[in-house]
Amino acid sequence: MARAGSAQERLDQIVRLVAGEMVAEVCSIYVLRAGEVLELYATQGLNPDAVHRTRLRVGEGIVGDIAAHARPVSLADAQSHPSFAYRPETGEEIYHSMAGVPVLRGDRVLGVLAIQNRRSRQYDEEEIETLQNVAMVLAELVASGELVNPNEIKQVDGIGLLPIRLDGVQLNGGVSIGRAVPHEPRIMISRVVAEDPKAELKRFGDALHAVRADLDRMLEDGDLGHGEHREVLETFRMFADDRGWVERIREAISDGLTAEAAAQRAFDDTRARFADVTDPYIRERLSDLSDLTNRLLLRLSGRNTAADPTQWPDEMVVVARDLGPAELLEYDRTKLRGLVLEEGSALSHVAIVARALDIPVVGRVENILQRVEPGDALVVDGDNAQVFVRPAEEIQQQIAETISLREAQRQEYARLRDLPAATRDGTAVSLRINAGLMIDLNHLESTGADGVGLYRTEIPFMVRSTFPDVEEQTSIYARILDAAAGRPVAFRTLDVGGDKVLPYVGAFDDENPAMGWRAIRIGLDRPAMLRRQLRALVAAAGARPLQVMFPMVAEVAEFRAASHLLALELHRAKARGAITPARLSVGLMLEVPSLIWQLEALLTEVDFVSIGTNDLMQFLFAADRGNPRVGSRYDSLSPAALRALRFVVDSCDKAGVEVSVCGEMAGRPIEALTLLGLGVRTLSMSPGSLGAVKSMLRSLDLVHFAAYLRSLLDGSERSLRDKIMLYARDRGVRL
Numbered sequence: 001m002a003r004a005g006s007a008q009e010r011l012d013q014i015v016r017l018v019a020g021e022m023v024a025e026v027c028s029i030y031v032l033r034a035g036e037v038l039e040l041y042a043t044q045g046l047n048p049d050a051v052h053r054t055r056l057r058v059g060e061g062i063v064g065d066i067a068a069h070a071r072p073v074s075l076a077d078a079q080s081h082p083s084f085a086y087r088p089e090t091g092e093e094i095y096h097s098m099a100g101v102p103v104l105r106g107d108r109v110l111g112v113l114a115i116q117n118r119r120s121r122q123y124d125e126e127e128i129e130t131l132q133n134v135a136m137v138l139a140e141l142v143a144s145g146e147l148v149n150p151n152e153i154k155q156v157d158g159i160g161l162l163p164i165r166l167d168g169v170q171l172n173g174g175v176s177i178g179r180a181v182p183h184e185p186r187i188m189i190s191r192v193v194a195e196d197p198k199a200e201l202k203r204f205g206d207a208l209h210a211v212r213a214d215l216d217r218m219l220e221d222g223d224l225g226h227g228e229h230r231e232v233l234e235t236f237r238m239f240a241d242d243r244g245w246v247e248r249i250r251e252a253i254s255d256g257l258t259a260e261a262a263a264q265r266a267f268d269d270t271r272a273r274f275a276d277v278t279d280p281y282i283r284e285r286l287s288d289l290s291d292l293t294n295r296l297l298l299r300l301s302g303r304n305t306a307a308d309p310t311q312w313p314d315e316m317v318v319v320a321r322d323l324g325p326a327e328l329l330e331y332d333r334t335k336l337r338g339l340v341l342e343e344g345s346a347l348s349h350v351a352i353v354a355r356a357l358d359i360p361v362v363g364r365v366e367n368i369l370q371r372v373e374p375g376d377a378l379v380v381d382g383d384n385a386q387v388f389v390r391p392a393e394e395i396q397q398q399i400a401e402t403i404s405l406r407e408a409q410r411q412e413y414a415r416l417r418d419l420p421a422a423t424r425d426g427t428a429v430s431l432r433i434n435a436g437l438m439i440d441l442n443h444l445e446s447t448g449a450d451g452v453g454l455y456r457t458e459i460p461f462m463v464r465s466t467f468p469d470v471e472e473q474t475s476i477y478a479r480i481l482d483a484a485a486g487r488p489v490a491f492r493t494l495d496v497g498g499d500k501v502l503p504y505v506g507a508f509d510d511e512n513p514a515m516g517w518r519a520i521r522i523g524l525d526r527p528a529m530l531r532r533q534l535r536a537l538v539a540a541a542g543a544r545p546l547q548v549m550f551p552m553v554a555e556v557a558e559f560r561a562a563s564h565l566l567a568l569e570l571h572r573a574k575a576r577g578a579i580t581p582a583r584l585s586v587g588l589m590l591e592v593p594s595l596i597w598q599l600e601a602l603l604t605e606v607d608f609v610s611i612g613t614n615d616l617m618q619f620l621f622a623a624d625r626g627n628p629r630v631g632s633r634y635d636s637l638s639p640a641a642l643r644a645l646r647f648v649v650d651s652c653d654k655a656g657v658e659v660s661v662c663g664e665m666a667g668r669p670i671e672a673l674t675l676l677g678l679g680v681r682t683l684s685m686s687p688g689s690l691g692a693v694k695s696m697l698r699s700l701d702l703v704h705f706a707a708y709l710r711s712l713l714d715g716s717e718r719s720l721r722d723k724i725m726l727y728a729r730d731r732g733v734r735l
């Protein structure tokens with residue numbers, strides 16, 4: 001560095017030296033330029049013509065990834081990395097392994113230093129450290145202003161202040177923009193021991209009283225309405241009355257701790273005891289307990305809220321490690337635009353409350369708290385399970401456009417609400433929604449759906465803390481039927497096992513849970529449990545018509561056994577003199593391929609068939625629906641899959657048995673179009689998809705399309721998707 005020469009010459013020298021010393025065929029330096037672009041400034045090994053020509057956006061390719069996350073990367077097989085971005089001008093296709101480090105000055109990323117090797121090799125820690133040392137030297141050179149005018153890159157402080165995109169999991173859909181409001185971290189305790197336990201006990205008593213009163217107020221808040229989010233809060237409120245918890249704190253105070261320290265101890269002890277437990281139920285309780293402890297600490301400190309509402313921007317996105325349901329409700333709902341969590345699952349209590357508030361939520365975003373500063377612009381893209389931190393102007397604009405387009409589309413779909421769901425050439429189609437939570441039922445009104453084609457009864461089981469007894473189940477199902485107001489609801493009996501774990505039952509040790517002990521298999525092996533559910537369904541219906549279906553049936557005998565249990569419950573209710581359903585329809589989910597070859601017998605016994613394409617496709621293709629590597633490997637629009645579906649639909653039609661589709665296929669316009677072409681007339685989907693499907697079918701000439709589809713079905717191509725797409729485009733079918 002001390003040598004004479006221009007900064008560029010010194011860079012060229014560095015890449016030569018590093019490549020030589022580290023036995024790498026390539027060493028390259030990228031420098032950050034305005035507009036968050038990384039420009040190749042020097043290279044040993046790559047095509048020299050690419051210098052000052054190759055530019056990567058921050059976040060693009062592996063180099064961009066290193067800058068975006070401000071962290072080193074070491075890859076034995078770089079080309080198979082999902083971020084690999086091939087730049088033909090560099091000639092780098094022959095290099096297999098790669099290691100790179102960010103050029104950091106303070107917390108700022110100024111560039112990237114990377115080495116590559118032709119053969120696949122592992123770089124060790126020492127080598128990464130060497131690169132980091134060189135990068136420190138480089139940082140000084142870049143900062144000297146000799147390479148890039150320092151004014152070119154805006155002066156910003158703090159790590160990773162470059163825009164970044166982070167992946168997470170969708171906890172609630174939707175897209176929004178707002179300013180980051182990091183959720184207040186836990187209150188720190190300064191006083192640990194107390195002289196006067198009596199006085200401390202009184203302080204604790206008063207604070208607990210105040211916390212309970214706060215929670216009661218929240219529950220009384222009229223606009224929360226009814227549904228699971230309310231029950232979640234009620235469970236949470238009950239926690240505050242938990243005798244064991246209160247006693248533990250009292251004891252610790254009697255031992256000489258302050259009320260604050262005692263509350264913290266009670267929490268720390270519990271957390272330590274359950275540290276290794278991954279059981280979702282326990283994790284959820286811990287997060288409730290953490291919320292409650294923080295509330296108590298706040299009250300003890302004489303405040304009632306940690307946040308300072310005067311600092312809240314008008315449009316805010318709350319960012320937290322995890323959040324309790326009550327904590328979320330502390331935020332001003334008129335300003336709340338979204339929520340980003342480091343933890344959380346779709347059925348976590350906070351996600352349920354967020355759904356009720358209709359804000360997008362992305363969870364399991366790694367280290368989000370370290371990566372945002374208060375006031376940072378944040379895009380919460382719940383639909384695609386991603387978050388943009390400090391997005392570039394173009395991205396913000398694009399998202400704003402997406403939001404307004406969605407709004408326009410929502411309005412257009414709302415206009416369709418009262419128009420008939422019929423194709424252009426006059427075929428009526430029944431559009432229904434899939435539901436699981438009470439709140440989903442609101443969508444019957446907003447979408448104008450005909451009914452609930454799939455009510456997943458396991459969902460209310462999954463959000464509760466204990467197994468609901470017959471009475472509780474009866475009340476859940478009765479409320480669903482009330483909300484459906486006469487529209488049909490197909491109740492599917494418990495489909496647990498597989499990926500759906502009941503918190504209080506725990507996971508089974510099935511090696512292959514999707515094909516293991518799940519759904520009707522559990523129901524038939526534990527008939528008392530299934531009977532209780534059927535009893536509750538019969539009681540909830542009263543005189544109203546009742547529709548029940550069984551999941552994962554693989555043979556006629558299973559259907560027979562399950563419907564026999566239902567008949568027993570009906571008989572029992574009648575014998576007790578109870579009012580029983582005016583009409584009972586008993587059906588099944590067609591999800592296991594073996595049933596396709598039992599249709600003849602089956603169709604004489606069932607009232608209806610609902611095709612669960614999510615499971616059916618995973619079993620037809622032997623491709624795990626939850627595994628992204630194989631999940632999209634096979635297309636449900638392949639002639640093979642469609643021939644199987646056609647056979648089912650034709651058989652049902654011939655037997656005069658109603659057939660519907662309730663898997664995700666029914667909600668994707670192009671797939672819904674294909675299903676209509678195969679003869680399906682009832683589609684059940686998540687409420688958000690209904691507008692698009694209705695818009696599609698209202699623009700469709702079904703007779704013409706059905707004939708076209710028939711002509712394709714005998715083909716042997718991988719997928720008919722492109723052909724169907726082209727057809728739709730040519731014929732003005734709105735997809």
Ligand code: PEP
Pocket residue numbers: 454456495591611612613614615616662663664
């Ligand atoms: C299906 O398998 O298609 C289905 C609708 O059921 P679930 O997604 O609940 O397994």
Ligand code: MG
Pocket residue numbers: 551591612614615
């Ligand atoms: Mg299924």
